[in-house]
Amino acid sequence: MAWITKQSGTIQIDRRDEPYLTAEIRKDFESRMFPRYPDKQACTIPLLHAIQDLHNWLPYQAIEEAADFLGLPASTVLDTATFYEEFFLEPRGKYTIWVCQSVSCEIMGNTKLVEKLSEKLGIGPHETTEDGRFTLMNVECIGACGGAPCALVNHKLHENLTADNVEQILDGLD
Amino acid sequence: MPLESPILLKNIPTPPWGEFADRKTLSYDDYVKADGYKSLDQAIGMEPKDIVEIVKAAELRGRGGAGFPAGMKWSFLPPQDGGQRFLAINCDESEPATFKDQVLTEFDPHLIIEGIAICMKACQLDTAYYYIRGEYHHHRVIFENAIAEAYANGVFGENSRMGKVNERWPNLYLQRGAGAYICGEETALLESLEGKRGWPRIKPPFPAVAGAFGRPTIINNVETLSMVVPVLANGADWFKSMGVGRPEGAPPNVPASFGPKLFGISGPVQRPGVYEDNLGVTLKTLVEDHCKGMIPGKQFKAAFHGGISMGVLDTTEYEAEMDFDIGKKYNNLGLGTACATIIPHDVSMVAMARNCARFYSHESCGQCTPCREGGNWLYKMLTRIEAGDGTMKDLDLLLEIASSMGSMPGTTICGLADGANWAV
Ligand SMILES: Cc1cc2nc3c(=O)[nH]c(=O)nc-3n(C[C@H](O)[C@H](O)[C@H](O)COP(=O)(O)O)c2cc1C
Ligand code: SF4
Numbered sequence: 001m002a003w004i005t006k007q008s009g010t011i012q013i014d015r016r017d018e019p020y021l022t023a024e025i026r027k028d029f030e031s032r033m034f035p036r037y038p039d040k041q042a043c044t045i046p047l048l049h050a051i052q053d054l055h056n057w058l059p060y061q062a063i064e065e066a067a068d069f070l071g072l073p074a075s076t077v078l079d080t081a082t083f084y085e086e087f088f089l090e091p092r093g094k095y096t097i098w099v100c101q102s103v104s105c106e107i108m109g110n111t112k113l114v115e116k117l118s119e120k121l122g123i124g125p126h127e128t129t130e131d132g133r134f135t136l137m138n139v140e141c142i143g144a145c146g147g148a149p150c151a152l153v154n155h156k157l158h159e160n161l162t163a164d165n166v167e168q169i170l171d172g173l174d
Numbered sequence: 175m176p177l178e179s180p181i182l183l184k185n186i187p188t189p190p191w192g193e194f195a196d197r198k199t200l201s202y203d204d205y206v207k208a209d210g211y212k213s214l215d216q217a218i219g220m221e222p223k224d225i226v227e228i229v230k231a232a233e234l235r236g237r238g239g240a241g242f243p244a245g246m247k248w249s250f251l252p253p254q255d256g257g258q259r260f261l262a263i264n265c266d267e268s269e270p271a272t273f274k275d276q277v278l279t280e281f282d283p284h285l286i287i288e289g290i291a292i293c294m295k296a297c298q299l300d301t302a303y304y305y306i307r308g309e310y311h312h313h314r315v316i317f318e319n320a321i322a323e324a325y326a327n328g329v330f331g332e333n334s335r336m337g338k339v340n341e342r343w344p345n346l347y348l349q350r351g352a353g354a355y356i357c358g359e360e361t362a363l364l365e366s367l368e369g370k371r372g373w374p375r376i377k378p379p380f381p382a383v384a385g386a387f388g389r390p391t392i393i394n395n396v397e398t399l400s401m402v403v404p405v406l407a408n409g410a411d412w413f414k415s416m417g418v419g420r421p422e423g424a425p426p427n428v429p430a431s432f433g434p435k436l437f438g439i440s441g442p443v444q445r446p447g448v449y450e451d452n453l454g455v456t457l458k459t460l461v462e463d464h465c466k467g468m469i470p471g472k473q474f475k476a477a478f479h480g481g482i483s484m485g486v487l488d489t490t491e492y493e494a495e496m497d498f499d500i501g502k503k504y505n506n507l508g509l510g511t512a513c514a515t516i517i518p519h520d521v522s523m524v525a526m527a528r529n530c531a532r533f534y535s536h537e538s539c540g541q542c543t544p545c546r547e548g549g550n551w552l553y554k555m556l557t558r559i560e561a562g563d564g565t566m567k568d569l570d571l572l573l574e575i576a577s578s579m580g581s582m583p584g585t586t587i588c589g590l591a592d593g594a595n596w597a598v
């Protein structure tokens with residue numbers, strides 16, 4: 001939910017020595033991304049994407065590092081990060097399954113998909129399997145309504161799913 | 175009158191002129207072979223203000239939802255003052271039922287890029303950001319690649335064939351959203367572009383005056399900018415020979431419905447997809463001809479005709495003309511994105527209303543109390559009613575909450591709350 005507020009300031013931060021914000025990302029942003037915008041704050045979302053693409057989620061330490069790099073208070077970057085559904089401030093599964101639940105997909109029978117996946121994976125929506133492989137998400141329209149009902153598994157789109165073929169989207173995943 | 179030949183979908187095979195199965199992405203070279211970038215060359219030889227005049231004369235209206243005339247928007251820009259000026263292209267496309275911009279992005283990215291370049295030249299905007307929703311992964315890769323091709327072929331960057339625009343070499347960058355419907359609202363999009371929460375701004379100032387980074391900014395939808403390309407090539411009169419035009423008797427300052435439009439149809443029809451036809455085509459034609467009718471055993475009951483924010487057409491309104499006057503004629507909020515979800519006879523309207531309420535309560539940005547709290551309240555009550563535990567008092571309460579939400583009664587900043595309350 002977009003308007004969930006930030007965690008309180010008393011939160012304990014797990015730290016590690018190795019930075020999440022790698023030298024490579026820094027270099028890329030300094031040479032390629034910063035010149036694109038009048039100020040560095042505009043790089044917040046691209047930077048969070050870059051970090052998350054690498055680590056699969058955004059630990060608090062990473063938020064602090066990003067803020068430092070952009071010359072912003074950590075609270076400002078956290079403020080932005082917590083607004084967007086795609087940013088995970090807690091660890092998630094290796095594969096995130098985004099099942100659309102908006103109108104076209106509901107009409108075409110999405111609830112059966114979620115039931116089937118829940119049953120197969122043993123988790124409910126917005127939960128992660130114990131082995132850390134799958135996170136199941138119930139989300140709003142993913143812009144593929146012509147192929148309803150549909151779902152994304154990480155970056156891959158699957159259309160025209162049914163209760164019978166939905167398990168196939170898990171096939172071939174290691 | 176049906177559209178004779180495809181305009182925006184000229185290079186994207188679509189029934190009745192082609193088959194979905196034959197669609198493939200056009201590279202820069204493919205696009206140039208199909209006469210691409212000719213309109214840009216034409217624009218380069220023109221005075222910026224003359225380009226704006228053609229778009230104005232064509233009365234091209236925004237295709238992102240609000241239907242605001244593009245030429246008029248462009249002419250709101252203040253004179254150049256030496257500072258940067260921006261273009262933000264809205265490819266957030268998060269309105270449920272809407273999937274038209276992704277077809278252009280996936281198959282004919284250079285058409286969009288050409289439209290972007292023309293707009294930059296016409297309005298003297300030096301930097302453009304293509305704001306694409308986070309979930310369009312495959313499309314993002316394609317568009318990123320098309321931008322690189324455009325740079326390599328001298329459309330953007332140093333030594334751009336456009337020369338300097340607003341005293342700078344023109345640039346186009348892709349910006350990836352991160353999953354928030356509200357970022358399709360133009361000022362929320364700007365906040366997001368600036369690296370902040372997608373919170374709509376209170377207007378005025380309007381973006382044309384103070385938009386991204388406090389500078390003059392034009393925001394247009396992908397389809398709107400793509401349409402500039404054929405309009406420039408063929409002229410305003412050609413564009414105005416299509417569509418239904420102005421309602422009879424309306425004075426010339428009333429915005430009209432000229433030209434073709436993309437329509438995305440989904441739900442239980444035989445051949446869902448994105449089609450192109452003239453504004454004014456009936457919903458029935460879209461369903462029965464373009465989509466080959468309902469799937470066997472399903473009957474048309476109603477439709478969300480323009481994304482879910484615009485309301486519904488009921489069974490008796492099956493033959494409604496899909497144009498910008500649909501709101502006035504059929505008492506709904508308007509044409510919206512012109513992408514329709516068909517609701518069949520066996521799906522309950524309460525379930526649909528509940529689905530919409532959940533969507534808006536989830537996607538509310540939370541700044542305005544009526545929207546944030548009201549949306550959630552509506553959702554809970556509709557859930558209860560759908561489960562069969564509703565009372566008559568619930569109905570009164572639903573109406574009371576719904577009528578207190580929205581920028582129409584003036585209690586909220588943006589139009590999300592208006593979209594949220596119509597369902598009740
Ligand atoms: C809640 C909300 C969501 C919107 N989402 C989109 C969207 O996803 N894509 C879009 O082009 N316009 C969207 N709009 C409309 C934009 O605010 C704006 O009117 C449009 O991008 C302008 O472009 P146009 O004049 O070319 O249509 C939205 C508006 C509101 C109030
Ligand atoms: S109406 Fe809703 S979405 Fe729009 S600004 Fe207010 S709270 Fe945010």
Ligand code: FES
Pocket residue numbers: 100101102103104105106140141142143144145148149150270271272
């Ligand atoms: S409604 Fe499911 S993808 Fe649009």
